[in-house]
Amino acid sequence: xxxxxxxxxxxxxxxxxxxxxxxxxxxxxxxxxxxxxxxxxxxxxxxxxxxxxxxxxxxxxxxxxxxxxxxxxxxxxxxxxxxxxxxxxxxxxxxxxxxxxxxxxxxxxxxxxxxxxxxxxxxxxxxxxxxxxxxxxxxxxxxxxxxxxxxxxxxxxxxxxxxxxxxxxxxxxxxxxxxxxxxxxxxxxxxxxxxxxxxxxxxxxxxxxxxxxxxxxxxxxxxxxxxxxxxxxxxxxxxxxxxxxxxxxxxxxxxxxxxxxxxxxxxxxxxxxxxxxxxxxxxxxxxxxxxxxxxxxxxxxxxxxxxxxxxxxxxxx
Amino acid sequence: xxxxxxxxxxxxxxxxxxxxxxxxxxxxxxxxxxxxxxxxxxxxxxxxxxxxxxxxxxxxxxxxxxxxxxxxxxxxxxxxxxxxxxxxxxxxxxxxxxxxxxxxxxxxxxxxxxxxxxxxxxxxxxxxxxxxxxxxxxxxxxxxxxxxxxxxxxxxxxxxxxxxxxxxxxxxxxxxxxxxxxxxxxxxxxxxxxxxxxxxxxxxxxxxxxxxxxxxxxxxxxxxxxxxxxxxxxxxxxxxxxxxxxxxxxxxxxxxxxxxxxxxxxxxxxxxxxxxxxxxxxxxxxxxxxxxxxxxxxxxxxxxxxxxxxxxxxxxx
Numbered sequence: 001x002x003x004x005x006x007x008x009x010x011x012x013x014x015x016x017x018x019x020x021x022x023x024x025x026x027x028x029x030x031x032x033x034x035x036x037x038x039x040x041x042x043x044x045x046x047x048x049x050x051x052x053x054x055x056x057x058x059x060x061x062x063x064x065x066x067x068x069x070x071x072x073x074x075x076x077x078x079x080x081x082x083x084x085x086x087x088x089x090x091x092x093x094x095x096x097x098x099x100x101x102x103x104x105x106x107x108x109x110x111x112x113x114x115x116x117x118x119x120x121x122x123x124x125x126x127x128x129x130x131x132x133x134x135x136x137x138x139x140x141x142x143x144x145x146x147x148x149x150x151x152x153x154x155x156x157x158x159x160x161x162x163x164x165x166x167x168x169x170x171x172x173x174x175x176x177x178x179x180x181x182x183x184x185x186x187x188x189x190x191x192x193x194x195x196x197x198x199x200x201x202x203x204x205x206x207x208x209x210x211x212x213x214x215x216x217x218x219x220x221x222x223x224x225x226x227x228x229x230x231x232x233x234x235x236x237x238x239x240x241x242x243x244x245x246x247x248x249x250x251x252x253x254x255x256x257x258x259x260x261x262x263x264x265x266x267x268x269x270x271x272x273x274x275x276x277x278x279x280x281x282x283x284x285x286x287x288x289x290x291x292x293x294x295x296x297x298x299x300x301x302x303x304x305x306x307x308x309x310x311x312x313x314x315x316x317x
Numbered sequence: 318x319x320x321x322x323x324x325x326x327x328x329x330x331x332x333x334x335x336x337x338x339x340x341x342x343x344x345x346x347x348x349x350x351x352x353x354x355x356x357x358x359x360x361x362x363x364x365x366x367x368x369x370x371x372x373x374x375x376x377x378x379x380x381x382x383x384x385x386x387x388x389x390x391x392x393x394x395x396x397x398x399x400x401x402x403x404x405x406x407x408x409x410x411x412x413x414x415x416x417x418x419x420x421x422x423x424x425x426x427x428x429x430x431x432x433x434x435x436x437x438x439x440x441x442x443x444x445x446x447x448x449x450x451x452x453x454x455x456x457x458x459x460x461x462x463x464x465x466x467x468x469x470x471x472x473x474x475x476x477x478x479x480x481x482x483x484x485x486x487x488x489x490x491x492x493x494x495x496x497x498x499x500x501x502x503x504x505x506x507x508x509x510x511x512x513x514x515x516x517x518x519x520x521x522x523x524x525x526x527x528x529x530x531x532x533x534x535x536x537x538x539x540x541x542x543x544x545x546x547x548x549x550x551x552x553x554x555x556x557x558x559x560x561x562x563x564x565x566x567x568x569x570x571x572x573x574x575x576x577x578x579x580x581x582x583x584x585x586x587x588x589x590x591x592x593x594x595x596x597x598x599x600x601x602x603x604x605x606x607x608x609x610x611x612x613x614x615x616x617x618x619x620x621x622x623x624x625x626x627x628x629x630x631x632x633x634x
Contacts, residue, residue, distance in 0.1 A: 057425075073563045074527040080397065080497065081422050099565070101493040102523050105398050106423020108374075108495015176418040178425015180397065187504040187529035206419050210391040212504035215529040216536075246390045248416070 002161070005261035005277035008037055008154035009202040009253065011300070011308060012047040014274040014284050016040035020156060021276040030164035030194075031070060031093065033156040038066075038089040038166045041152040045125050046312045049150035052086060053125045054170025056132050057177050062123035064170050065151075065183040068093040071163035071194035078184035079113075080105035081177075086119040089168040092184070094118075106178060123170075130316040135174055151183045153190060153200025155257045159278075163259060165192035165200055165214075172205070181205025187215030196222040197259050199231075203252025203269075210246070211238040217256045227256040228264030228295065235266035236293035253287065266295050272304075319478070322578035322594035325354055325471035326519040326570065328617065328625055329364040331591040331601050333357035337473060338593040347481035347511075348387060348410065350473040355383075355406040355483045358469040362442050363629045366467035369403060370442045371487025373449050374494050379440035381487050382468075382500040385410040388480030388511035395501035396430075397422040398494075403436040406485040409501070411435075423495060440487075447633040452491055468500045470507060470517025472574045476595075480576060482509035482517055489522070498522025504532030513539040514576050516548075520569025520586075527563070528555040534573045544573040545581030545612065552583035553610035570604065583612050589621075 004024035008017050016037035023033045042051025049055065056062045066088035067078040077096030080103070082088055091113045095102045104112050114120060151169035158164075167183040167190050182188035182205035189205065191214040192198030199217035201208045213234055220230035231254055242249040253267035261277040265287045276282035283299065290296040321341035325334050333354035340350045359368025366372065373379045383405035384395040394413030397420070399405055408430045412419045421429050431437060441449075468486035475481075484500040484507050499505035499522035506522065508531040509515030516534035518525045525531075530551055537547035548571055559566040570584035578594040582604045593599035600616065607613040 074559065075563060076523075076526060081425065099567075100489065100521075100523060101496040103497045103526070104493065104495045105497050106425070106495045108398065108423070108493060111494060172417065176421065176425055177428060178421045178423045179418040180420045180422050185502050185505075186526040187532060188502075191529070204417075206393075206417060209393060209420070209503040212508070212529060212532040215504060215532060219533075219536075242391065246392060250416075 002159035003157065003261040003278045004159045005157045005257055005263065006033060006037065006154060007255045007257045007263045007273060007275040009152055009200065009255055009273055010150050011272040011274065011284050012041055012050065013037065013152050013154060014282065017274040017276050018282045021282050024156060024158055027159050030156040030158040030162040033158065034154050034164040034166040035089055035093055037154045038152055038168045039087050042087050042089065042168055045127065048128060048131065049170055050152050050168050051088065052123055053128055054123060055128050055173040056124055057175045057179070059177050060124065060132055061177065062170055064088040064168065065180055066092045066168040067166065067184045067190050068096050069165040069190055069192050070096060071165065071192035071198060074193065076102060076186055078103040079109040080180040080184045082109040082113060084110060084120045084123060085113040086121050089166050091118055103184065105180065127316060134316055151202040153202055153255065155192060155198035155200055155255065157257060157259060157261055161194060161259060163192050163194040163198050165190040165198045167200055182208040185209060187212045189214060191215045191218045193218055194259060197227060197257055199254055199256040201252060201254045204250025207242060207250040208252050210242060213238065213254055217254060221256065221258050226264060227258050227262050231256050231264040231266035232293050232295060239268050265297065272300055319476035320474065320578040320595045321476045322474040322574055322580065323350060323354065323471060324572045324574045324580045324590060324592040326469055326517065326572055326590055327467050328589040328591065328601050329358055329367070330354065330469050330471060331599065334591040334593050335599045338599050341473060341475055344476050347473040347475040347479045350475065351471050351481040351483040352406055352410055354471050355469055355485045356404050359404050359406065359485055362444065365445060365448065366487055367469050367485050368405065369440055370445055371440060372445050372490040373441055374492045374496065376494055377441065377449055378494065379487055381405040381485065382497055383409040383485040384483065384501045384507050385413045386482040386507055386509050387413060388482065388509035388515060391510065393419060393503055395420040396426040397497040397501045399426040399430060401427060401437045401440060402430040403438050406483050408435055420501065422497065444633060451633055468519040470519055470572065472509060472515035472517055472572065474574060474576060474578055478511060478576060480509050480511040480515050482507040482515045484517055499525040502526060504529045506531060508532045508535045510535055511576060514544060514574055516571055516573040518569060518571045521567025524559060524567040525569050527559060530555065530571055534571060538573065538575050543581060544575050544579050548573050548581040548583035549610050549612060556585050582614065589617055
């Protein structure tokens with residue numbers, strides 16, 4: 001049997017990873033699998049940083065960023081600041097079929113989605129609106145408005161050997177209108193080459209862009225590094241560099257998979273992810289930065305999962 | 318005397334290179350120099366791909382992309398699809414001072430410029446409008462709507478050793494609303510690290526993004542390659558890869574300078590650029606792809622310059 005695999009950021013991706021796994025095990029394409037995976041996260045209203053239920057910008061408007069990349073052809077499609085579209089990654093995938101105009105932002109991106117028959121809906125759920133209103137009140141008492149920037153970023157490897165990458169996010173909670181993060185940016189939020197492997201990012205996009213980290217991880221895998229070494233070598237020295245040069249580094253995490261289904265991750269914060277391959281059942285793991293530029297990966301505990309479920313469904317007070 | 322230098326894409330950058338050179342020779346900062354250089358191009362109405370006089374999108378609206386990067390801190394600012402702002406690169410530079418929300422697109426970008434006192438003006442000149450109307454008519458007879466994507470991309474090295482990068486463009490002529498190219502994308506349109514050097518791109522952004530070429534050139538310089546070798550090694554194999562994998566490659570050109578003021582360029586099309594350093598007077602050169610993944614660089618001829626002057630001022634018929 002040919003190998004297949006998929007890895008995606010955050011616990012929220014797990015149900016999508018399970019769905020994508022079935023598709024890949026049945027010889028589905030890498031593109032279909034990554035779109036299915038991300039669509040699942042986009043549609044679930046209790047994930048507050050992606051798709052339906054995603055948190056809005058400062059003005060109360062949900063603006064989404066997404067990208068899709070075909071690792072065979074290197075074709076890319078991306079959207080930034082798109083509104084009212086249920087599945088931003090599907091719009092990005094449609095754009096990836098165009099040689100010109102494959103990255104669209106703002107109204108132009110939204111128009112493209114409307115004209116091409118994508119499902120449009122008001123993406124601001126009552127729950128997200130309540131969070132936004134709560135935060136508006138809190139802002140009168142704090143000067144640190146930004147947190148929550150959990151992108152779903154995913155890599156898939158099909159039994160054919162083809163790979164794909166995708167990302168989707170509603171971006172930084174309380175962002176300024178039109179703020180775009182790393183998720184739709186080639187090389188920063190995502191990159192994949194079927195002859196090597198792929199990588200995707202989540203975290204503070206403004207800092208991920210400064211290091212073009214997804215490209216750097218794929219490049220290192222191309223030089224023969226394991227996905228884990230590539231993640232460790234690309235991410236940890238960059239965090240030190242950023243602290244030295246820029247004075248600080250936001251939180252970010254990356255996942256990678258090569259074209260053999262081997263995978264890796266690196267992070268400067270507690271980070272969950274989900275992974276499945278033809279050799280290992282879909283499971284949620286937790287990563288933390290370890291000593292000497294390494295990453296500690298362990299199974300997530302039932303206690304953590306229970307607390308997570310409780311947290312995402314808790315009333316907004 | 319400490320070395321300084323600057324390199325920028327296209328003949329149109331030359332007057333800006335001369336201005337930036339004076340600034341750098343008098344120990345001006347790399348950031349001021351790159352902004353001054355690009356502002357000069359943005360303000361000149363006869364350059365039809367940047368700033369005032371830039372060609373509009375399909376709907377007749379001038380939408381601009383720009384970026385600024387500080388090679389000391391790696392801070393970046395960028396705008397995509399911004400409207401009515403005279404100096405898009407200056408808006409990008411202002412954004413680079415923010416840790417959050419440093420890349421803004423569409424209406425959000427335009428609002429930021431307005432709120433922060435940037436000069437706003439209708440960027441559609443009569444001349445650009447005439448070209449657009451002419452093209453609308455031609456489009457009834459052709460299926461190849463896109464050409465003209467001449468970004469000004471520039472790198473500066475100050476006597477202090479600091480470096481900066483900047484880009485500005487009105488993007489692909491007749492682009493769809495909200496289309497964003499490589500110019501505001503870290504690693505694709507630009508990248509600079511004062512401990513190494515910088516690179517910037519012009520050409521079909523959709524393809525430049527597929528290779529993250531500016532980052533790759535800087536990375537290669539960081540491994541000790543000369544700017545010319547880094548350009549040749551990053552660009553030509555990628556063009557072959559793109560042709561093989563994607564089936565075609567658009568036109569693009571890159572320039573690079575390291576922190577010693579050495580420079581290089583690579584291109585798959587006739588490409589002019591302007592360069593000046595503490596060792597060489599500002600001059601316009603022409604690059605063409607040479608044999609075996611090399612670049613042929615020669616002084617631009619007076620005949621070429623004369624024809625250029627005539628062309629940019631010719632009536633639109």
